[in-house]
Each structure stands twice: as structure tokens, then as C-alpha cells.
Amino acid sequence: MIHSYKRRTLSVYERLNTDKKYGSVLSPLYLTSTYSFKGFNKPRKYNYSRKSNPTRDSVQKIISLLKNGLGCILTSSRMAVIYLTIIIFLKPGDLIICPKDCYGDSFRLFKSLQDRGIYKIKFIAMYNKKKFLHVIKNKPKLIFMETPSNLLLRVINITYYCHKIKYLNALSVVYNTLLSSLLQNSLNLGANIVIHSCTKYLNGNSDIIIGTIITKNLNYLNKLLWCDNNIGITSSIFDSYLLLRGMRTLYPRLKIAQKNTLIIIEFLKKHKLVKKIYHPSIIDNIGHEIAKKQQKIFGAVLSFEFNGSKKMLKIFLHSLKLFTLAESFGGMESLISHSSTMTYSCITPKEIKNTGISNSLLRLSIIIENPKDLIEDLKQSFYVCIKNLE
Known part of the structure; x- marks a missing residue:
């Protein structure tokens, strides 16, 4: 058991967000929905906060660095992140493999998509390698893993599973909220995508609802960014700011x-x-x-x-x-x-x-x-x- 923490504390990354104009040691809170253009057909870096906002970008940068990702997206909730991932990378009729003991709301979402005939869902005892190896013969397009599982704290070998998934031309998605960014890095263990509920440990104050998705794949990231803005599930700016406050004591x-x-x-x-x-x-x-x-x-x-x-x-x-x-x-x-x-x-x-x-x-x-x-x-x-x- 590794008892020591890797000392990647947030203070290092906070320096990336130092206010260049006034020297504030905290990232400024930009509570604006829109931004002025410099002139006709001369947009600035930001033009509308549904798409991007300096405050949200600061938090996304820190989470991405903590997870060794290429980029990160903050959404209105963890459930929004899961749904976003599914609709971007899958086509109707595709097969999704899920743990039968996944978190209740995740189970409900996957089951509802199956009941409506949009996707095929197979719930399995994910911790059972034999069952996992048997079911992937059906060529799933996405394998959703939760480790440790939310209630029975079952743990699976992320590296082993992701290695097998890689050769299926399928997407490996790890829901990793029970062990926050500092405790387990599923991207380093081979996952294509990692999902967190920032509502929990990352925030640590029980006062916001935010989800996040992190990846090392630029193609995945661009697709996620486009669709996140397209359907409008980005996190609120004030909640992003509160998340940054909470992460400082993680x-x-x-x-x-x-x-x-x-x-x-x-x-x-x-x-x-x-x-x-x-x-x-x-x-x-x-x-x-x-x-x-x-x-x-x-x-x-x-x-x-x-x-x-x-x-x-x-x-x-x-x-x-x-x-x-x-x-x-x-x-x-x-x-x-x-x-x-x-x-x-x-x-x-x-x-x-x-x-x-x-x-x-x-x-x-x-x-x-x-x-x-x-x-x-x-x-x-x-x-x-x-x-x-x-």
C-alpha cells in the first residue's frame, strides 16, 4: 500500500491563474454572460460564457493538471458528463457494458436508454474477469467502470481492463469519484476518459453540483468541447469559482x-x-x-x-x-x-x-x-x- 501522497498540491497550479492586471492571488470571478468585441468582426478570446469563461477555464486547467490530462470540461453535473460522453461517441444500437453495482443514478440512466431502445446495455459483475472477458466478445463500444464501486467498494484492475478494451476499438470510461484526483490516476492507468463528480471531494463543501470529464486525447477533447457548448450543459461560473475555493483544501x-x-x-x-x-x-x-x-x-x-x-x-x-x-x-x-x-x-x-x-x-x-x-x-x-x- 502506498501511504505517501504525491505532493502535487494546488498551490503550484494556482500560480498559473494569478491576476496579471492587479496581482490578485486568487483567480478573479468573471460573472458575465457575454463579452464585447474589439470592433467589427474582431472577437476577443471570449465571446459568450456558455462556451467558455476565464473563471471556468482556470478550474479546468487545474483539474487537468492534477489528472495528467490534456484537457478537462466542467458540466452542470456528473450525470450530464455521462450522458455527454454517450451521445458523442456512440451511435444508436451500440452496446455499453456497465457494472451491475454502479451508482444508482448511473444505473437508472443506462437502463432508461436501454428501455427506450437507443442503446444496448449489459450489466455485469465487472470485478469478475471471466464474465468481463466473455461479454466483450459481443464487441461493445463503451465500457463504463466504477472503481471502487460506490456502495460495495469493489475494486477492479484498471490497467488490465483498459488493456483489453484498447484492442476492441472501444472506449474505456472510469468513474473515479470515491478516490479523488490525488488518490488514483486512471488516465495514467490506461483509461481513455475519467469522470468525477466535483460535488464530492474536489469541492468538499456540499454546496454545488458540478461534474467533470478529463482525457489525454485531443480528438476526444475537441468533440466534448463542441457538444458541451452545443447542448449547453456547462457549469455555472459561480459554482466553478466555489469549486476552485474547495480544491485548495483537497x-x-x-x-x-x-x-x-x-x-x-x-x-x-x-x-x-x-x-x-x-x-x-x-x-x-x-x-x-x-x-x-x-x-x-x-x-x-x-x-x-x-x-x-x-x-x-x-x-x-x-x-x-x-x-x-x-x-x-x-x-x-x-x-x-x-x-x-x-x-x-x-x-x-x-x-x-x-x-x-x-x-x-x-x-x-x-x-x-x-x-x-x-x-x-x-x-x-x-x-x-x-x-x-x-
């Missing part, structure tokens, strides 16, 4: 969150109301050995099976004082979510069961709060459950 937030998560896992391992824990640091977690090689740390999101009745689970969630019952992760507050009624409520019970996600699964997002306080909160809530049984 390194220390991730470092503290990882440390706290490992402490809390040790507590959960010993509690009788915890049946099983899902986290790449756990030896029997799917892909544990791979995670030690391709991730810089194991991450700060974990899931566990609650070992009790539905009534007890409700009591447990209601009794928590510090953990907030909410979706998302990567903000400044520690969150807990009940997967089947929250992040996966958009799909049917049968589809949820097929993913391997149970009704007792809970996901924790651990951030920078005192781990002792968080453990005390979990402990007292477990205690309330047990007392209600007596």
Missing part, C-alpha cells in the same frame, strides 16, 4: 478523512450489530490487493451491513447525533445513508437485489470531524438499539 481534507476512516473501521469490526464491512482496506474486500497497488490510499467511504431488524435499523439512524442521514459524500460533515431507500431508490427492488446490495446496507462518509466523537455517536446509537430489545 490535500489536507483527504489526509485527515483517510486516517479517521481507518480508526472507525477498527471500532466497527468489534461491534455485534455490524455484520460485514466493505472497504478496500479490508483483506477480504473484492480487489483489496489491487487497491494496494493502484490507489494511493484506501479512501474515506465505507459501507457495512447492519446486523439487526428493520425496526432496530430505524432506531439506530434516528438516534445518531453527529452523523447526518443524507445522500452524497466528501463534504465537511460526516454522512450516513441507507442505500436501498436513498441512493438506490430510483431502481426497482429486483434490480437492487441483483446488484448485491441488501436492505441492511449503510454507507458512511467520514470526513474531518474528531474520530472519537464520531465513534461515540455510533456507540450510543448502537446502545439505544440494544436497549430497545431488552
